[in-house]
Amino acid sequence: MPDDDSSEANLASLSLKRSYRTGSDPLNEFYVPCLSRAVKYDRAAGFFDSKSLTVAARGIAGLIRNGGSMRVICSPRFNDNDFDILQNLTEDVGESDVLESALARGIDPENPDVEEYLQTDRFKCLAWMVEKGHLEIKVAYMPADKEKNPYRMYHEKLGIITDGSENRVAFTGSLNETESGWTENYESFEVFRSWVGNEDERIQDKQDAFDRLWTDQDPEVEVYDLPEAVERSVTERSPETVDGKPALNLFLTEEGSKTDADEIMELWPHQQEAIDWWRDHNYWGILAMATGTGKTYTALRAARLQADTRLTIIVVPTKVLIDQWLDELVDVFGEDTEILECTGRENWREQILEVVDPFRLGDLDQIAKRDRTVLITTPHTASSDAFRRAVKHIPENRLQMIIDEVHNIGSEQFRKTLEIDAGRRLGLSATPNRQWDEEGTRIIYQYFGGQDPFRFTTEEAIENGYLAEYDYNPLLCELSTEEYEDYLEYTKQLGQIEAQLKSSKSPPQRLFDRREQILRDRARIKKRAIRKPARFGAFLDSEHPTPAIVFCEDNEQIDELQNELEKRNKRYGVYVSDRPEEQANAFHKFETGAIDYLLAIRCLDEGVDVPDCPTAVIISSSTNTREFIQRRGRVLRTSDRKDHAVIYDLFVLPGINAQPNDPAAKKIIKQELRRAKLLMDAARNGDEAEVQLAKDLAEYGDGFKSLVYAVKAPDAFEGSPLES
Known part of the structure; x- marks a missing residue:
């Protein structure tokens, strides 16, 4: 069989079977090689989600390279509320509103937070395809009819693939245009090839049927253009392009394709705003959010974005806080996440190389086989020579760093942590500036991109009900009398030392040390x-x-x-x-x-x-x-x-x-x-x-x-x- 990625080879060069079913790997034996040779793909499916583009990444990349286009007709994934609205339309709720919300769920049915899903690189490529006309989507559904089942659903499943030499392949069967349809469910479909016998006539029948649907000429089905609002939300996230095309490796090295945790809590508005801000700053920055406003959860939700091919390092101040992070980490990333705790209570040195080697070598095949991978550690370990050596040669595009209570990392003791070259960097702290340590603060800000942090204050949090009044x-x-007299004496001594420091061009270090000691002793009077x-x-x-x-x-x-x-x-x-x-x-x-x-x-x-x-x-x-x-x-x-x-x-x-x-x-x-x-x-x-x-x-x-x-x-x- 010719190389699947060859855009010059045509469909007739493939040794295609007459039918496929689960167990024979139809994705890699049929779908990917056909798409990689295609210039046109028409698909009618009961359900569609963008992960179908991901699982056929090589084929979709070939379609784009060939200057091809894809047309999809699908049925939105209506829930019970949608059906109720369709049956009882009012002046306040139009059909397009229902279609818009239902289609949004259909784009990624497993993820209720569509807005976050739109921000992954996979969806940026989908957006680019829509924006440039490589992908058109229309929505079909069966109109409610009191004499028939009002819950009827458009559920036809057929596809026609055409190459540059006008060779065509049609397929029809049980599978939807979804990730699970091509990879997980028990499915079967028949294949028709234009260069074999009289099969081209049957292909034309299916092409005619698709065209009638596309032009809304089928009396049993109503077909709508992709709702304008949904289309706009997609194309606004179109990626940067090179020579008029997107970076196709976003398909080939898809990030974010693995199954997320089953139940994801809804983000608060300020949390979503923080994630958007971080994304807009190229995934670098500090979130200065008031204590209690969900910094940890925000960071983990941000870290999920297109991150399956990245190793995540999380630096947390104490082991007590590590336990809290671990609880939330499993909730957000899923129980199958691979987590290595690198602290004094775990023997991490014997395991860390095995965990990081696939990322250091950049072996995408090995990375793709792994679950999400996280190293969670403390500043003591993260700044150590052993830890930094272990992660040193990981390419920056395979690494993301989250540092909790980031103000701590600016101390001289922990600054070496900031030598880790991560492509994505997120710092967290209610108060990121280090008081009386301008150098340490500057080092922190420089590492995270130099811009002012995203801020959400205590006052804002209380006003919006996220923190208690x-x-x-x-x-x-x-x-006491004695304490106040001691306070006065220390103040007098400080004045004398300050005078000496000002009068000397090169004051000895002992004067600075003595001043610091007196300040501590004086402060202790109030504290104790x-x-x-x-x-x-x-x-x-x-x-x-x-x-x-x-x-x-x-x-x-x-x-x-x-x-x-x-x-x-x-x-x-x-x-x-x-x-x-x-x-x-x-x-x-x-x-x-x-x-x-x-x-x-x-x-x-x-x-x-x-x-x-x-x-x-x-x-x-x-x-x-x-x-x-x-x-x-x-x-x-x-x-x-x-x-x-x-x-x-x-x-x-x-x-x-x-x-x-x-x-x-x-x-x-x-x-x-x-x-x-x-x-x-x-x-x-x-x-x-x-x-x-x-x-x-x-x-x-x-x-x-x-x-x-x-x-x-x-x-x-x-x-x-x-x-x-």
Whole structure:
């Protein structure tokens, strides 16, 4: 048999059988070789989906190379609602509306999210064919008739293939123009060849029948042009072309052809907008979406687009978050996804080469035989020499990278992760900028394309109902006399060091190190204020919703708060990274309602889902904007068990020794106000909380009271550092 890809060979050169049925591989023995020689293909089928173009990729590519065209008449996949609408047409619902929605489902019946399906490369090629006239589609259905079965469906199945020498092949039988029709179902069909005996007459009969349908001259069937709205949505996604033709390897190396998970949740509008934005930026960029607005799910849905021939690397900050990603990964990608966890708890080094070798070698045959493949890891592993060596030689068009909490990856410790050359790159973070680290932030932005992130703020999420509304309640706590004096002393020392740094052209490193140490020691005074445990105890004695997450500074502070809880016989658990067994047990009890309070340090800040929890108590907080934004996000997830959330924030005051115009006292209050203002901005009681704070600070003098209205909230989404 001649080479199937030869466009010069004709149909008569093929050794075609008189009939085919499942088991004889009709796709590769009949359909692909015939199409690769065709200049015209007329097809009438009960059902049509674009995956039929995928499974016959080589043949369709040959048809395009030959300058050929394809005409399809199909019946839309009507559901019960469509039938009801057809039977009871009103002035508000026209037949074209029904046809449009039904045809959209028919394009990919297994995927309810048609809009996402339209964005794959397969569909871009389909779009190009429609736009350039290589493919025309018309829709046929049996009109409702009260005297006949109103649910009749056009179900004819025939095809006529013509080559450049006017040789023709016709086939008729049971199969639809769908992926399953050609590859999975039990099907059979007869074949007629124009160069054999009197078979050309039978072929002409079928051609005449098709032409009558195409021109809507069959009295039993109504045939409509492809609805304009559907056609427009298709052609708008036509790909870039070379010499007037699309990149045919999009057919030959089809991406996205494997079966998706059976049930896919509907995307929220902002999630679809984020995916569209990423696609429009050539699959590079950062999604700066508020905590709780579905970053993980959005990323996985984005990663499904045309990704079957790509290895996906997902970098997640902690092993706890890896477990959450794994749950969603299986839901979105399907249970047959091949997943290799590359962390200290798995022996990944012995397996990784076997997983990545097909992608490194670019062996499409081997890649096509594999299920979707994912490496999920942490920044520690992703930045290691062993991991980067394993994925180093994968061609960029075979690799996509997702980095969760992407701000972490800009640290000096983890930056080597960004040496991995992935053709598609997606970063996720509610706060992608690294505070006080302009270089690290710039490196992150450069890796993901340099453009400003896609943004969806907490305020937008609350306004649109994706996050819970919340109240903000500051809990005032004064420094002791000794603490405030220590704060003043550290401030004095900082002033002396700053003077030395400014006066020296080449200051020694020890001065910078000393300054950093003093800043840490001074900040610790506020974080570990001696009166905080007692203030927490007073909070426990007040009415407040539970369960509650309590964010602490360190283990010593946790011990102090435990005493307050135990005095009052409260049920609590401790969630800290250096107590792994206690951590897992405590979190399980908290989720199941066995305890009311969960004491945590920073390991609970990022990503861990606790949607039913309505209350956060911030005992200790730094001046890092990201920290309190993430802590707020832990309780803003919506849940049937809460109608709103509450944030209690220990607001540190300088104490009774502060003078009315004391700069150090104002410094303390300004720092606390920056956090409070950001949390108040989106709170439903923000105005009331601001007025109350002004009254409380009036005791320190009008100068302190006025700070409430003068201090601005920090911008959670600062502009790209590449612009500065």
